[in-house]
Amino acid sequence: MTTSAEKIDIQSLLQTMANDVHQLLADKNPLIIGIHSGGAWIAEALTDILDPTFFDAPLGTLNIAYYRDDFTRIGMHPQVTPSDLPFSIDDRHLLLVDDVLHSGRTVRAALNEIFDYGRPASVTLAVLIERNGHELPIHADIIGQSISLEANQHIKLTNHTDLQLEITTNGANE
């Protein structure tokens, strides 16, 4: 069953997030990294809203497939687009972007991967949607909107060019 998520005005959330990013990082010459794939779309949208020179380098993308904690349970991810960080992150202030913060496991994996590329000065986490169900002590610094969903409901971005959110409900035993 699919519930409509049309009530969420993504464009105005992005605008609010961009303002927060500006406020937190304007004097820090930051770099932006989006988590593949939804996070990269949001990161791209944020860079479009902010001044073109706000970030010091083109958008980096992170694919956390090799850093997941469920390899022994579900095996290889079908397709992995390699991570691409076209800059050195050492001593830099990073804005890490994802579409949805749920359990916190993706962000945990992303932080691990980031530290395999170097030692940033700081990492600020921005998410479009923050939902209930955290399983780790990970919280976002910049949040588009917080929502509350049932445990068997999932929310995700479904479209790159025309950003849309979709809430799906799994079977009762999930």
Next chain:
Amino acid sequence: MTNNQLTENGHLRHFLTIEGLKRPLLTEIMDRAEQFSSISHQQVKKVPLLRGKTIVNLFFENSTRTRTTFELAAKRLSADVMNLNISTSATSKGESLLDTLHNLEAMHCDMFVVRHNQSGAAEFIAQHVAPHVSVINAGDGCHAHPTQAMLDMFTIRRHKQHFPDLRVAIIGDILHSRVARSQIQALATLGVGEIRVIGPKTLLPSDCRTLGVHVYHDMEAGLKDVDVIITLRLQHERMEGALLPSAREYFHCYGLTEDKLSIANPDAIVMHPGPINRGVEIASTVADGSQSVILEQVTHGIAVRMAVMSMALGSQSEVETHA
């Protein structure tokens, strides 16, 4: 007949031979290798994918390149690696191969990478291991060397992209070469336009043509219009075994020199699985020349082995679910 290298869902469980594998799987191995090669550019050249897995390199036959690239591949995936040099271990004290294996299983190892001078050794081991163990063939007798073939295909794809447009020539001792056998199977599966083998009659298998390859005994004819040249190592024992008169004569007829290389297409690449006998199957100037991709093959061996190892260990979740 189901292929015993694959799970019920068609995923790689063991990697024993190219034979019987379909093109999408070979393409998947190359695609994954492509993804893994980016890891070498990280500051920490390592991902935690196989953390907590134990991989045993079981080498019953000497090898430097293959063993070290398998070891490096496993380490880049964060697996723990043990290298067992069998000639100095239990089997020399009279323990049977299966007893050695069962002992290693009892230590909860997850993967055996096997090199053996007997054809079929890796498959034999795969038939006898516990369901949670994967076996990778790192070369068995004259039979197969599938990861070498796949790193060669990956190298060709990096330079030439479209397999159906290619003419590939393999030069040398095809008869005794597990590398050539696996290469021919992989090239055929990937739909390479024309596969040629070039060598003296004594070193070509009699059933060569049934493998779908064109046979040449003459370098000039064989190298014409070729895009990829694969030279093979000439084993010294072939000369002692009266199959060849001498290394010098072999070099004269079948050694890849600059003159002979110029017969092939100008952008042809030169490959060799190593170790090279300079001045026997290949001239130094060619091995070190601008068309040589021999050292790239070594680099690619790491990414391809990472791909195969992670695919085989990734499918263990299916095996465990069905157990």
